Structures are given as C-alpha cells and as structure tokens.
Amino acid sequence: MKITDAEILDLRFPTSLGRHGSDAMNPDPDYSAAYVILRGDVAGAAEGHGLTFTIGRGNDVVCAAIRALLPRVIGHGLREIFSDMAGFWRHVNGDSQLRWLGPDKGVIHLASAAVINALWDLHAKQSGKPLWRLLVDLTPAELVRCVDFRYLTDALPPEEALDLLQRAAPHKAAREAVLRSDGIQAYTTSAGWLGYSDDEIRRRCRDAVNEGWRHFKIKIGRDLAEDLRRAELVRSEIGEERFLMFDANQVWDVPQAIRWMGELARFNPWWIEEPTSPDDILGHAAIAAAIAPIRVATGEHCANAVMFKQFLQAGALHVCQIDACRVAGVNECLAILLLAAKFGVPVCPHAGGVGLCEHVQHLAAFDAIALAGPREDRVVEFVDHLHEHFVDPVRMREGRYLLPESPGYSTEIRSSSRTAHTHRSP
Amino acid sequence: MKITDAEILDLRFPTSLGRHGSDAMNPDPDYSAAYVILRGDVAGAAEGHGLTFTIGRGNDVVCAAIRALLPRVIGHGLREIFSDMAGFWRHVNGDSQLRWLGPDKGVIHLASAAVINALWDLHAKQSGKPLWRLLVDLTPAELVRCVDFRYLTDALPPEEALDLLQRAAPHKAAREAVLRSDGIQAYTTSAGWLGYSDDEIRRRCRDAVNEGWRHFKIKIGRDLAEDLRRAELVRSEIGEERFLMFDANQVWDVPQAIRWMGELARFNPWWIEEPTSPDDILGHAAIAAAIAPIRVATGEHCANAVMFKQFLQAGALHVCQIDACRVAGVNECLAILLLAAKFGVPVCPHAGGVGLCEHVQHLAAFDAIALAGPREDRVVEFVDHLHEHFVDPVRMREGRYLLPESPGYSTEIRSSSRTAHTHRSP
Numbered sequence: 027m028k029i030t031d032a033e034i035l036d037l038r039f040p041t042s043l044g045r046h047g048s049d050a051m052n053p054d055p056d057y058s059a060a061y062v063i064l065r066g067d068v069a070g071a072a073e074g075h076g077l078t079f080t081i082g083r084g085n086d087v088v089c090a091a092i093r094a095l096l097p098r099v100i101g102h103g104l105r106e107i108f109s110d111m112a113g114f115w116r117h118v119n120g121d122s123q124l125r126w127l128g129p130d131k132g133v134i135h136l137a138s139a140a141v142i143n144a145l146w147d148l149h150a151k152q153s154g155k156p157l158w159r160l161l162v163d164l165t166p167a168e169l170v171r172c173v174d175f176r177y178l179t180d181a182l183p184p185e186e187a188l189d190l191l192q193r194a195a196p197h198k199a200a201r202e203a204v205l206r207s208d209g210i211q212a213y214t215t216s217a218g219w220l221g222y223s224d225d226e227i228r229r230r231c232r233d234a235v236n237e238g239w240r241h242f243k244i245k246i247g248r249d250l251a252e253d254l255r256r257a258e259l260v261r262s263e264i265g266e267e268r269f270l271m272f273d274a275n276q277v278w279d280v281p282q283a284i285r286w287m288g289e290l291a292r293f294n295p296w297w298i299e300e301p302t303s304p305d306d307i308l309g310h311a312a313i314a315a316a317i318a319p320i321r322v323a324t325g326e327h328c329a330n331a332v333m334f335k336q337f338l339q340a341g342a343l344h345v346c347q348i349d350a351c352r353v354a355g356v357n358e359c360l361a362i363l364l365l366a367a368k369f370g371v372p373v374c375p376h377a378g379g380v381g382l383c384e385h386v387q388h389l390a391a392f393d394a395i396a397l398a399g400p401r402e403d404r405v406v407e408f409v410d411h412l413h414e415h416f417v418d419p420v421r422m423r424e425g426r427y428l429l430p431e432s433p434g435y436s437t438e439i440r441s442s443s444r445t446a447h448t449h450r451s452p
Numbered sequence: 453m454k455i456t457d458a459e460i461l462d463l464r465f466p467t468s469l470g471r472h473g474s475d476a477m478n479p480d481p482d483y484s485a486a487y488v489i490l491r492g493d494v495a496g497a498a499e500g501h502g503l504t505f506t507i508g509r510g511n512d513v514v515c516a517a518i519r520a521l522l523p524r525v526i527g528h529g530l531r532e533i534f535s536d537m538a539g540f541w542r543h544v545n546g547d548s549q550l551r552w553l554g555p556d557k558g559v560i561h562l563a564s565a566a567v568i569n570a571l572w573d574l575h576a577k578q579s580g581k582p583l584w585r586l587l588v589d590l591t592p593a594e595l596v597r598c599v600d601f602r603y604l605t606d607a608l609p610p611e612e613a614l615d616l617l618q619r620a621a622p623h624k625a626a627r628e629a630v631l632r633s634d635g636i637q638a639y640t641t642s643a644g645w646l647g648y649s650d651d652e653i654r655r656r657c658r659d660a661v662n663e664g665w666r667h668f669k670i671k672i673g674r675d676l677a678e679d680l681r682r683a684e685l686v687r688s689e690i691g692e693e694r695f696l697m698f699d700a701n702q703v704w705d706v707p708q709a710i711r712w713m714g715e716l717a718r719f720n721p722w723w724i725e726e727p728t729s730p731d732d733i734l735g736h737a738a739i740a741a742a743i744a745p746i747r748v749a750t751g752e753h754c755a756n757a758v759m760f761k762q763f764l765q766a767g768a769l770h771v772c773q774i775d776a777c778r779v780a781g782v783n784e785c786l787a788i789l790l791l792a793a794k795f796g797v798p799v800c801p802h803a804g805g806v807g808l809c810e811h812v813q814h815l816a817a818f819d820a821i822a823l824a825g826p827r828e829d830r831v832v833e834f835v836d837h838l839h840e841h842f843v844d845p846v847r848m849r850e851g852r853y854l855l856p857e858s859p860g861y862s863t864e865i866r867s868s869s870r871t872a873h874t875h876r877s878p
Contacts, residue, residue, distance in 0.1 A: 052548045052549075054548070083550050084549060084550045084552070086516065086520070087517045087560070091559065094512070094513055122481070122507070123482070123509035125478075126481075126506050127514065128558050130731070131755065133513065133559035136553065176705065177728060177735070179707060180707055180738065279604075281606055302603060303555075303602075305556070305759055306603060306761075307734075308766065332729045332735075333731055339734050
C-alpha cells in the first residue's frame with residue numbers, strides 16, 4: 027500500500043464558552059485539531075488519521091505546515107516506511123529547508139506529529155491491532171530501529187536502549203494480563219480549572235471521589251491567596267489520603283516559583299507542574315533542589331527528545347509528561363519513554379485537549395507492559411472533554427483507563443464531528 | 453501614527469543554483485524572506501519593513517504565522533507601542549492561543565521577529581535615525597524598559613541590567629567616534645562553503661586576504677578526511693597569523709563532536725560553531741569541557757533568551773551568535789546582549805542569509821558603544837550575498853562594517869527586487 031492522497035482539516039471546538047481548560051497562562055482556549063487523513067492506493071483499505079492539538083488561533087498555521095510536510099510522505103509505501111521507521115522519521119523531520127523553521131520544535135514539529143501519528147494509525151489499522159498491541163508485539167530490536175538516536179547517544183546509546191527492552195520482554199504477558207483486568211491508573215484535572223466557581227469545584231471533587239478517583243490536579247499561579255484558599259478547599263474535599271497535584275502553567279520566574287511553593291508546600295502536593303518556562307532546564311533543576319521533596323513535573327511543552335534528555339540528565343524533572351502531539355509522534359515518544367526508563371523517572375503523559383487521552387493510553391500501556399513495567403507513581407492525565415467526537419473514545423472505570431481494543435491509534439474523529447467543526451477562515 | 457495596514461510577501465532567491473550557503477546540514481538552501489510591511493494612517497509617512505530569513509520551503513508557513521500575529525499590531529499607535537515596549541512585546545508574543553504553538557520558538561517566533569523588527573524599522577525611520585543610533589540615544593532606564601525579563605530574573609534582574617548600561621553610558625561618545633572611523637570588525641564565511649571546489653576556495657581565500665580580512669570560517673562535518681584536507685588548504689592560504697573558525701552546523705552527537713575536534717584541533721581553530729543540536733545546552737557544556745581551550749560558539753538556531761540564559765549559566769558557550777530574526781526581534785536581542793555582557797561573553801552575531809548582515813551591524817554597533825564596549829574578540833559574520841536587493845545595503849571596508857547612516861533598520865528590500873522575487877505557490 028502506497029500513500030497517494032492526503033486531506034487536511036482545521037477543526038475547532040468552542041471550549042472557551044464554558045471556561046473549560048482555563049489556567050493561569052491560558053484563560054480561554056478553544057480546543058482545536060490540525061488534522062490529517064492519509065489515504066493509500068488500495069481500494070477499501072483503512073485511512074490513517076493523525077492530529078495535533080492546539081488551543082485555537084494559529085491552528086491554520088499548523089495546517090499549512092502539515093501541507094508543507096506532505097511531499098515527504100506522499101508516494102511512499104507503508105512497508106518501505108515501517109521497514110526503517112527511524113530512517114523515515116528522519117526523512118520527514120530532516121528536510122533541510124523545513125528543518126530551518128525549527129529545528130525539531132514549534133509549528134513544524136507539531137505538524138510532524140500529526141503526520142507521523144497518522145502513519146502509525148494506518149499501520150496499526152492495517153495490522154488489525156490497537157497501537158499499544160502493535161508496539162508490544164515488536165521485538166526489542168525492532169523497537170530500537172524505530173528511534174532516531176541522533177543527539178541522544180551521550181545519554182542513551184542504542185545498545186543500552188535494546189538492553190532496557192530486552193530485560194522487560196520476559197514480563198510482557200504477565201503485565202498485560204494485569205492491565206487487562208485493572209486498566210491504567212489515571213488522574214483527573216477536571217475539578218480544578220481556574221475559571222470554575224468554588225461550588226463547581228466542590229461538586230466536581232465529590233463526583234470524582236465517588237467515581238473512585240485518587241489523584242486530583244488543580245491549576246494555580248494567578249493569585250497566591252486565592253491558590254491557598256482553593257488548595258484548602260480541594261484538600262478538604264478529597265482528604266489527606268488522596269493525592270493533590272498543582273499545575274502553574276509556566277507563569278513563574280525561578281525565584282518566584284520557589285517562593286510560592288514555600289507557601290503551598292503545606293498542602294503536601296504530590297508534584298508541582300510547569301513551575302516556569304518549559305525551556306528552562308537549569309531553572310527547573312534549581313527549583314527542584316529548593317523545594318525537595320516536592321517533585322517537579324513538566325513536559326507538555328517540552329519541544330523534543332533532546333530537551334527531555336537534558337531535563338533528565340540535570341535531575342530537573344521527576345515526573346515526565348510526554349505530549350503525544352508536541353513531539354514528532356510515536357517514534358519520538360518511544361525515544362522519551364526509553365530515556366525516562368533509563369533515568370528511572372515515571373512517565374505520566376499529558377492529556378486532555380482534543381484526543382490526547384485517546385493517544386496517550388496507548389503509550390502508557392506500552393510503557394507499563396514492555397518497558398518501565400508497573401509503577402504506582404505512573405498516572406495518566408484524564409480530562410472529560412470532547413471524547414464523544416472520537417470513533418474509538420477512551421473507556422474509564424473507577425479512575426482508570428481500560429485498554430483500547432479497536433485497531434489503530436484511537437485518533438480518528440467521527441465524520442459528522444469533522445464536518446460540524448471544520449473551521450472556515452473569516 | 454497608528455498601524456492600519458500590513459502587506460505580507462513570500463520572497464525567495466534561488467541561491468541553491470550556485471551552491472552558495474551549502475553546509476553539512478543544508479546542502480541546497482534557497483535563501484528566502486517572510487516579509488512584512490507595516491503602514492500607518494499618516495499620509496506620506498515611512499513604512500516599517502521587517503523580515504524573517506528562511507532557506508526556502510516553508511517560507512509560506514512563516515508568512516501564515518505573520519498573518520496570525522497581525523491582529524496584535526494593527527490598530528495600535530506607534531507612541532503607545534514604544535512607551536511600554538516590553539509590555540507590547542509581551543502582548544505580541546503572549547497571545548495565549550498562539551503561544552501554544554511555541555512557546556517562544558519555531559515558526560511563531562520567527563514570525564514575531566519580522567513583525568517586531570518592522571516596528572523598530574518604522575520607529576527609527578520616524579525618528580530620522582539609524583536603529584543603532586536610536587538605541588544608543590535611549591537612556592539606560594529606557595533600554596531596560598524595552599526588555600521582557602520574564603524567565604530571566606534568576607540570571608539577570610532588571611536592576612543589574614540597568615547597572616550594566618549605566619556603567620557603559622559615560623563612554624558612549626568616545627566609543628562611537630572610534631567606530632565611525634574604524635568600523636566594526638567582521639569575519640568572512642564566503643570562502644568556506646562545503647559545495648565549493650578547492651580552486652574556488654583558494655581563489656576566495658586569496659581575494660579575502662588581499663581585501664584585508666583576518667578571520668575566516670569554513671564549513672566542516674560531512675567527512676573527517678575531507679575536513680582535515682580543506683582545513684590544511686585554507687590554513688596554507690591564510691597563514692598562522694590569521695584566525696580560522698570551524699562550523700559543523702549541528703551534524704555531530706556529543707561524543708562524535710569531541711572525537712572530530714580532537715583531530716581538527718591541530719589547525720588551531722579560534723572556535724567550533726554548532727558542534728551538536730542547538731537545543732543541547734548540557735551537550736555543549738560537555739563538549740566545551742572536553743575540547744578546551746578551543747571555544748564553543750552557537751546561537752543562530754538558539755530559540756530564545758531563556759535558552760541563551762542557560763547556555764551562559766552552564767558555561768556551554770564562549771561566543772554568543774545571536775540571530776536578528778530567529779529570536780523575536782530587537783527587544784529579545786537586547787535581552788541576550790545584556791545576558792552576554794553580564795557573563796562576559798562576546799556577541800558575534802550570525803549573519804548572511806537575506807539581510808542578516810544589514811540587521812546585525814546595528815546590534816553590534818549598539819553593543820560596542822553602549823553596552824559591552826570594545827572587544828577584540830567581537831567579530832560580526834559577513835557573507836557577500838544578496839546585498840544588492842537592499843535599499844540601504846551594508847558597506848564594507850577592509851573586512852569591517854562601516855556604520856550605517858540612513859534612518860531605519862536597513863531591512864528594506866528594494867521594490868523591484870520584491871516584485872521580481874515574490875514566490876507564487878505552485
């Protein structure tokens with residue numbers, strides 16, 4: 027099967043109307059997807075669906091970048107692509123002229139995520155397997171051949187990555203059986219958006235406790251007195267035995283983060299997320315040293331594997347929050363999972379947005395089965411928005427993701443939703 | 453004067469035909485500019501011209517990003533903008549939805565550079581001064597108010613920036629007099645592109661020596677034996693008393709950089725530029741430690757001031773190569789100049805491309821007069837391409853930039869060149 031055709035869609039959902047997703051940096055996001063459908067030359071065959079999540083304005087710019095990347099993909103055969111996937115990944119991301127626009131970051135990298143993920147969705151559908159299953163069934167050597175190790179070898183040579191995977195391999199079947207019955211542990215962000223009233227927060231906390239949730243994240247960083255009050259409120263609802271996490275969404279400078287967290291420490295946070303600029307590795311390391319034992323989490327805005335590598339090398343990150351669409355798709359996520367496993371740091375993927383939960387459940391399942399193995403401190407973000415638009419939406423039970431079963435990467439948006447939410451430029 | 457109108461142009465020059473600009477990462481660049489013209493509501497008044505340099509494909513994506521940023525600028529008055537320029541800079545770069553596409557990196561940041569620089573060009577033209585002169589005439593307090601210190605205060609609080617500028621202020625007139633007579637020291641990259649034949653390199657070296665050049669940079673990194681041969685050839689032409697710099701354009705991993713530079717050290721390089729990923733602060737620090745006393749240079753692909761801050765904090769960079777169009781314009785360049793001055797590192801701007809020489813001569817002049825002062829190790833890149841397309845092109849004498857005299861930022865491309873090189877999408 028050869029990729030012969032692509033369709034690009036600018037999809038937007040008016041989430042800002044309900045103040046869903048509001049935080050200290052992003053008061054009114056309109057969750058959006060720069061969406062690509064790849065089609066092949068086999069009549070009646072599956073389509074590959076990939077998307078990048080944005081929060082509204084500029085979604086069209088990412089669509090333009092997807093368009094610029096398509097000549098790297100159209101005309102190539104699926105078998106050829108997956109026979110040397112690291113090489114093909116480099117081919118897509120290494121166009122010398124387009125690379126200038128990054129390299130490996132920002133709009134062009136977001137666009138690459140959509141394209142690369144669409145290829146994996148197509149490959150998984152063609153294989154008749156959900157993506158996590160496809161990855162789990164690859165041999166350690168095949169997995170290593172999916173990763174472009176350029177710029178990573180000082181921290182993780184390919185031989186060491188192979189060794190990590192080989193050590194996990196004998197445990198795959200047993201771990202999978204556990205995940206099939208128990209699902210993957212999740213945490214909820216749905217109670218703690220900044221735009222919600224106290225009553226709404228209380229109501230959402232109680233609902234979540236009743237549903238069996240044990241991990242709660244709230245947004246902070248706009249006003250210290252207000253943050254202290256809301257942390258108190260949430261703590262009183264969820265009790266001391268459940269876990270509370272804070273998310274500052276990048277609003278602090280380094281000294282400011284240390285000062286505010288000094289005040290907020292008394293609520294015993296399980297982590298502080300994005301305390302400062304997502305680019306500031308050394309800043310995160312300074313914050314981590316100053317506020318220990320509170321753990322530092324980041325990653326949803328971390329541009330690429332080279333940045334994650336350094337966060338890990340510097341001891342600047344204790345919770346690794348990969349985003350399935352900010353780095354360039356499954357291959358780069360694999361690289362980051364391997365780096366995190368090497369450094370012994372849990373991967374707790376960023377989710378929410380449009381379809382991020384659908385994506386990351388596959389990556390977390392792979393990590394738990396075939397790489398890092400079971401960890402009590404692995405929790406996958408869950409936000410209860412927009413799942414109804416997906417053909418194969420996540421299924422939750424008592425605060426846990428159930429393993430997806432349909433072939434593909436669960437990234438396909440329903441045709442009716444695509445039609446209803448296609449954005450027309452004004 | 454209020455900004456009422458903007459024109460965006462996708463300009464491309466077919467430089468790949470002559471192998472100009474060829475290096476180990478970029479074999480065939482077509483130098484391009486995503487170009488914006490800002491116009492105001494005053495009849496007959498000047499226009500602001502700003503551009504971002506790219507190397508071809510994807511220039512349209514940057515144009516789309518400029519379009520997305522325009523609503524942040526249109527309708528604002530020039531006096532209002534420059535009365536709180538740091539605030540306005542944050543306003544342009546801080547649109548919460550567009551910020552998601554970076555933040556502060558890649559396509560959206562490149563686009564911001566064009567817009568911010570167009571505003572400074574307009575402001576300088578309205579003031580009747582070349583940009584360097586406009587900046588030199590600002591008081592230290594006014595300059596500090598041009599910089600957004602978010603994420604920088606742990607390395608450089610505003611008070612310390614003010615102090616740096618105040619200490620330089622008494623020397624401004626004397627330093628300017630020296631620059632007026634002597635110009636600004638430059639180095640040439642024109643002899644050492646990878647795509648040139650040996651004969652062409654020899655000829656270009658001899659010409660440059662005869663013109664008075666003392667600093668020569670060559671591209672390396674594709675083949676070690678070939679690099680050694682070409683380094684020998686260039687050294688034999690320029691002699692031991694002139695300076696030779698190497699540029700690897702990001703092709704090495706960290707261990708590989710250390711290994712290759714072990715071999716190339718015998719040619720006594722004055723610096724090695726971009727030995728590995730431009731995001732790898734810790735990698736550059738490791739390379740710097742291993743190959744000392746050879747200095748490490750980087751910056752043309754450094755995404756923003758937060759990254760430069762860390763390169764400086766980590767001792768990973770001895771030569772700071774700002775790019776006038778990759779970071780978000782004059783304001784962010786000022787932030788980086790201040791950081792470099794604080795850490796005592798010379799700023800040797802990246803130039804070449806389309807109009808980068810025209811831009812950075814202003815920044816280097818400001819730095820030499822009003823901030824870091826005279827330094828023998830400050831050399832500004834010079835490449836002799838495409839200057840004929842500019843209304844106010846650089847003027848060189850014996851390997852030195854003469855101070856620009858026309859009002860503005862020298863960023864305006866001639867109308868006839870704009871017409872001739874406007875790219876039509878296929």
